[in-house]
Amino acid sequence: xxxxxxxxxxxxxxxxxxxxxxxxxxxxxxxxxxxxxxxxxxxxxxxxxxxxxxxxxxxxxxxxxxxxxxxxxxxxxxxxxxxxxxxxxxxxxxxxxxxxxxxxxxxxxxxxxxxxxxxxxxxxxxxxxxxxxxxxxxxxxxxxxxxxxxxxxxxxxxxxxxxxxxxxxxxxxxxxxxxxxxxxxxxxxxxxxxxxxxxxxxxxxxxxxxxxxxxxxxxxxxxxxxxxxxxxxxxxxxxxxxxxxxxxxxxxxxxxxxxxxxxxxxxxxxxxxxxxxxxxxxxxx
Numbered sequence: 166x167x168x169x170x171x172x173x174x175x176x177x178x179x180x181x182x183x184x185x186x187x188x189x190x191x192x193x194x195x196x197x198x199x200x201x202x203x204x205x206x207x208x209x210x211x212x213x214x215x216x217x218x219x220x221x222x223x224x225x226x227x228x229x230x231x232x233x234x235x236x237x238x239x240x241x242x243x244x245x246x247x248x249x250x251x252x253x254x255x256x257x258x259x260x261x262x263x264x265x266x267x268x269x270x271x272x273x274x275x276x277x278x279x280x281x282x283x284x285x286x287x288x289x290x291x292x293x294x295x296x297x298x299x300x301x302x303x304x305x306x307x308x309x310x311x312x313x314x315x316x317x318x319x320x321x322x323x324x325x326x327x328x329x330x331x332x333x334x335x336x337x338x339x340x341x342x343x344x345x346x347x348x349x350x351x352x353x354x355x356x357x358x359x360x361x362x363x364x365x366x367x368x369x370x371x372x373x374x375x376x377x378x379x380x381x382x383x384x385x386x387x388x389x390x391x392x393x394x395x396x397x398x399x400x401x402x403x404x405x406x407x408x409x410x411x412x413x414x415x416x417x418x419x420x421x422x423x424x425x426x427x428x429x430x431x432x433x434x435x436x437x438x439x440x441x442x443x444x445x446x447x448x449x450x
Contacts (some may be wrong), residue, residue: 168197168426170434171240171353171381171409175290176200176208176444177227180414183208183366184215187446191217193421197408197431197443199242204258206246206294208419216446221441223434228351229258229344231333235362236323237352239339240381240407243438251342258332259293260271265331266294270278272327273299278308296321297416312416316360323361336433341377347440351379356395357386366398378437383408383424405430 173179173185181189183200186208190198191201200212201221209224216222244251266285273280280302288305289298300315309315316322334342343350352372356363369380382395383406398405408424411417435443 166196166428167194167422168420168431169195169410169412169424170197170199170225170242170351170407170426170431171201171227171384172198172412173202173227173414174200174208174212175292176205177202177293178289178295178413178416179292180416183212186412186414187212187216187220187222188272190421191220191446194423195220197221197223198421199225199240201225201227201242202239203227203295204229204255204262205292206255207293209246209289213444214443215283218446220446221443222446224441225348226255228255228339229331229333229444230336230339232336232364232368234430235364236333237336237364238354239334239336240353241339241343241443242349242351242434243394244343244346245440247348248342248346248440249344252295254334254339254342258334262294263334265329266296266299268329269296269299269321269327272302274327274438276326278303279304280306297387297413299327301416313359318361333437336372337375340372344376345439349378349437350376350435351381351405351434353381354384354386354411355380356391357384361387369398370402377404378434379405379407379430381409382406383426384411385419386411405433406434407434 174183228239229273300312303315407426410423
């Protein structure tokens with residue numbers, strides 16, 4: 166089985182619609198794909214309706230968290246999307262996205278960058294607006310050559326000239342909320358130092374004690390030595406190890422299935438989940 170447990174659609178900051186995403190996953194030879202848009206489940210219904218035969222969909226979300234001033238992302242799988250507490254927290258994060266993006270646009274304009282809110286909103290479309298859409302605007306204007314460059318320390322990264330903080334959930338609370346909704350939690354790209362500061366390993370141990378299920382080890386932002394170190398940490402802490410592409414369509418260079426998750430780990434994730442179940446494809450539209 167080929168299993169990719171981290172992908173985004175236009176419901177957040179990907180460039181493929183949820184329907185296009187599942188069709189692309191099937192064409193890439195995947196058996197299982199997870200739709201994990203940022204802080205939203207809006208794309209799930211469309212993905213399910215279009216799910217090709219032979220492909221299984223894992224529903225999920227990537228939750229925006231912050232620990233001791235460091236931004237981190239928590240992948241949540243197979244939770245009940247209607248559970249009130251977790252739903253309220255996702256809406257709180259989502260509702261903070263627009264004023265934050267507007268503030269970043271204002272900062273860019275103060276620096277003489279001719280970006281407009283209309284441009285960013287056009288790029289975001291129906292998705293949850295965020296930094297990747299501002300980054301894409303900078304690429305369109307020729308200010309930077311790539312989205313990755315826009316996320317460098319000079320611009321949108323934590324501490325960058327146009328960085329604006331926003332509401333982010335305490336990860337210990339996020340783990341509690343996801344578990345209460347019957348879901349499973351995996352720390353996304355925990356050592357992606359190119360993105361800025363990362364959570365120390367001692368904090369990962371504390372998160373494991375609090376109920377964290379796993380860490381995403383095989384990821385494009387982890388060098389081979391980093392992946393080996395994280396595997397050792399996972400073994401020490403009794404955490405599951407996942408691998409994923411973090412696919413965003415044309416917004417990033419990664420491709421679906423670039424990194425994958427072991428079928429036994431996937432089986433353990435599905436065994437632990439009680440809030441929802443993987444959806445087998447029956448030949449969608």
